[in-house]
Amino acid sequence: MDNELKQLRRQLESLKHDAIKYQLLKETAGFAMLTMQKYVFIDCNRMAEQIFGRAREEIIGKEPFILSPKYQSDGSPSDEKAIGLINSTLDGEAVRFEWQHVRGDGTRFYADVSLNKIAVNNEEYIQVILRDISDEKISKERLENQNRIIRHLNLKYQRQNKDYEKLLDEIKQHQDQTNAILSTITDGVVVFSLEKFLYINKQMLYMVGYMEEELSPQLLFTQLGLELDSIPLPESHGDPYESWPAGINNDKYFRLKVVAMKEKGVYMAHLTDYTEIRKVNRTIEESEFKFRSIFHSSTDGIVLASSEFVIYEVNNTFIKKYGYKAHELTGVSIDTLIIGSKDEKFSHWLETASGEEIKLTEFQVFSSDGSLSHVEVGSRKIKLGFSDTYLIIIRDISYRKKFEQQLFNSIIKAEETERKRIAANLHDELGPVLSSMKLYLNTFKAKSEGHFDYLAGQFEDLVSDAVGTVRSLSEDLSPISLFKGGLEKAIQKRLDALRDFYRIEFSSTLNEKRFEEQIEINTFRVINELLNNTLKHANASSINLKLIHSRSDINIHYEDDGVGFEPNLSEHELSGRGVSNILGRLKSMNATYEIESGPGKGVSYNIVIPIGK
Known part of the structure; x- marks a missing residue:
């Protein structure tokens, strides 16, 4: 009987230790953890309260679709879809999916949700692991819109959250269940003392590149680029140690958080790898910097307009050329700035001409003083952020138009001068000759007799026609x-x-x-x-x-x-x-x-x- 009591006490101590470790892990995890019985939440951790923006009592006793919009992103009713996923989990499937929830203030957020069935004391429960991936969704769309430079990132990193401070949902009291949950997350988790590991998950081993039997707490921190002996380890649970180590090769970007457990000298470390996300952000920043440099250094005016044809940004060249200030054009319709043809508004041309190939077309632009300038306009429709944007390139051709007009005028003046010269020559030189011929002909006709009268008459008609033609040509050339x-x-x-x-x-x-x-x-x-x-x-x-x-x-x-x-x-x-x-x-x-x-x-x-x- 004494041996059985001792064995029972040891089991109780082990369970108590597991419970303490689970509770500490639950409070330091980077995601929300909730427990469901049938279709209703019966427990949640504090990170779930933080993510949902609701107090615990506002979550417990609610179905998940009550905390969701009426319809999901694919158009499915939230209640029908949620019940279907829960039923699949109760049938033994491990379910993972993206979901839209609603915070306490009414705003929506995207979550990565995992459902697993757990049996405790012959009761079936569903364990829910939920991560807020709203920032990641925004980051993903930004990346796709920035010249498609980061499509090689796999889905695992796209779904990885920027902030891994969400807490784990309640882990069941048994060690096997705790280990199973920790092995499914993408963060490294380790429970250690200065001498040894009490627990380390597979992701932590993967992140530092060692087998468990090869690794010690000192070596782990060395691989992160830190010295364990020099770290000010926390003395209480409410005073965590946080750091952003770069790894032993200085090529990583980790977030490390260490908290003290209730047992003295025992700590839990939580490691998140932000390396890929940081690379993505740097790539975005470099791309945006290059775009802004080209945008403002271009010798042509550039206007960015929304899909509703409203201006939201212009470059410095346009502002200086046409005398505006940037805030004067923000929010203005593009049709009030650029004059279309007599048959259509500029916005209609913009909508039909903004294809892959930029075609230049002549328009007129209003300057700030009300004057009009001739321009050539080309446009292309691009993606900036979440919105379709018209990139409008405006090249001033006022000087060229002025030159063309001067050239037209010079040609016409030269033509008129030449017309006057030819008309003067016809009138002053050929006209007198023909008139003299007619006088001589009249004299000849007066003295001639017989058949010479007929020939003289014909010759007189021809000369008269020639005189009339010269007068007509002279009038036409220079009226x-x-x-x-x-x-x-x-x-x-x-x-x-x-x-x-x-x-x-x-x-x-x-x-x-x-x-x-x-x-x-x-x-x-x-x-x-x-x-x-x-x-x-x-x-x-x-x-x-x-x-x-x-x-x-x-x-x-x-x-x-x-x-x-x-x-x-x-x-x-x-x-x-x-x-x-x-x-x-x-x-x-x-x-x-x-x-x-x-x-x-x-x-x-x-x-x-x-x-x-």
Whole structure:
């Protein structure tokens, strides 16, 4: 009987020691531990309270889906999915899955959950190990969005938590159960005295690269890059020792936490490996630094806009070029900054043009003083953080546009100068020769008789035609009526010559007003080209021309009822119809225009030529 009592006392002491070790382990673990009976939580540790943001009494007695949103991320109802997972566990399966829970303040968080069935005193329980992986989920998405530079990390490290201060759920009182739980976690755990290990899990052995029989407490700490004798080991449970050792080769990033157990001289060490996460964070920081360096050092303006076309950042080049301050553009719609075409907003172009290949398109940008600048814009849709972002590259082409306009003007001026020279030569040199020939012919005709009269008449007709042709060429090359009578009279004269062939309606509010010579010449040439196109191509029967003078521009409305043409012809195809000459002159005057046409529908031009105030 005495031997049996002694044996029973030894067993009780062993169980008490296991219970103390389990309790200390439970309070220092890096994750939450909960116990369920059937579908209800019956126990939890303090880390579970911290993770859920709820007091113990708010957790105990609740089903897990009560602490969850109505639906999980895959759209499944939380209650149905939770009951299914619990039933699978009770059937003997070891279940591990990701889950969304709701904290006490209503915020959601992601958790990595493991369920294991445990039998105690013929009762079935479910042991729940839960880790908050919300930060890890965010980190994972950031990594994927940063040029996909870290996709080689395996799922084990992606799911590893940044913070391993979550506590273990309640471990059953028996040593075998405690060891089984500790062997499933990714952290190293060891219970030791200065002389020996009382317990060490497989993960700790893996992390330091030794077999259990080869390892001692002193060697363990040496492998972590520390000296056990020089560490200020805690004297009480509430005063833990914490360190971030780099390993013996200085190539690791561990978090070590040591707490004192109730038994004097016995300690528990908890080791977490943050090496891969630190590498990832450094890679992200380097990538972000490179992006910011390129972003702000680019010679082109760069604008970042959300998928709702709202600006949230611009680079220094854009700010300096267009006179803004950064906060003035933040939150502003991109359509208020960049002017689209007459047919669509810039945001619509942005949505359709932001593909893999960047295509440059001309637009105009508002400066802070309200002025407009010509720019070339290219865009690409990228991922930054969690959101789709439009990367908009803006290159100022104001100087190039100004140069093109000067070139157009120079060409037109040179052309007009040459026209005047040729017209003057025709009028001053060839005209007198033809007139002299006609005088001599008249003299010859007066003295001739018989059949010479017929030849002289024919020769006189030819000379008269030549004189008329010279006058017509001279007027066309350099219209005297324009220079003497002004734009309205020159156009009226040109239309009068066509009235025998077309029904012509002409109205004007110019009231014989004179304009700058280049404006008059270019406007006359544009209208003359329109008339020539109708003569050559339209097969029309009527022409309608309106000239409206306002304070700052001349509005031209021209239409005929001819055969028309396809409105979407290329510039090369339009050149065969004389339209390219018209467009060239309009560009030189900074004019705007609209062309409406279609097969069998005639053609209509609406042109606005700026003349200044």
